[in-house]
Amino acid sequence: MSTATAIKTTVWDTVETPIGELPVVAGPRGVRGLYFPGHARGLTEQRRDRAALDPVRRQLAEYFEGERREFELELDLDGQGDELARSVWAELRKIPYGETRTYGELGRIVGHDDPRDIGACVGSTPVPILIPCHRVIGADGSLRGYLGGLPRKEHLLLLERRGIGETSMPTWARAEQLQLG
Secondary structure, three states: OOOOOOOOOOEEEEEEEOOEEEEEEEEOOEEEEEOOOOOOOOOOHHHEOOHHHHHHHHHHHHHHOOOOOOOOOOEOOOOOOOHHHHHHHHHHOOOOOOOOEEHHHHHHHHOOOOHHHHHHHHHOOOOEOOEOHHHEEOOOOOOOOOOOOHHHHHHHHHHHHHHOOOOOOOOOOOOOOOOOO
C-alpha cells in the first residue's frame, strides 16, 4: 500500500508507539521523515493531516505488535544524504528482521573503511525504524549510539528478537526495565 496515493502536499502527524509519540512527515512521493520525541522541527498545525498518515500509523502498530516484519511504505529520500549515506541506507534495508550487523560489516559492504563515517550515515537515517538503523551494533556486540537513545534501540532489537522466537538474552541486553523517557 502506498502512503503517497492520497497525499497532495507535504503533511505530518504523530504516531503513538511503545517508544513514544513519533512525528512522521510525508509528501506525494512517500515518507520523508520519522522523528524521535523532541527531534522534529518546523512542523505547523496547518500541515497536520491524521488521515493521510493512516497507512504509516497502521504499519507501525503492526510492527510494534509483532505482526509486521517489513514495511510496505513508499519512502521519499530525494535530496537527503550524500552518496555514501544513501548506499548505507540501502544496505540497512537489507538487514533481515531480528538480525544485526556491525558498523565494520556495513562499511565493508559499501566499500568504505571508516566506521565513524558509517556511524554518521547510520545516525542520519531520515526514517529510522522504517530503515532499520537500530540493527547496527558495535564490533564487540555492544549497543552504540542511537538518535532515539539506547533504551529505544534496545527495545526495538528485543522486540524483533522475540518476533523471531529468540529467547536468549544477547550481551547488550540489560536485565532492568527500559526507561524510554
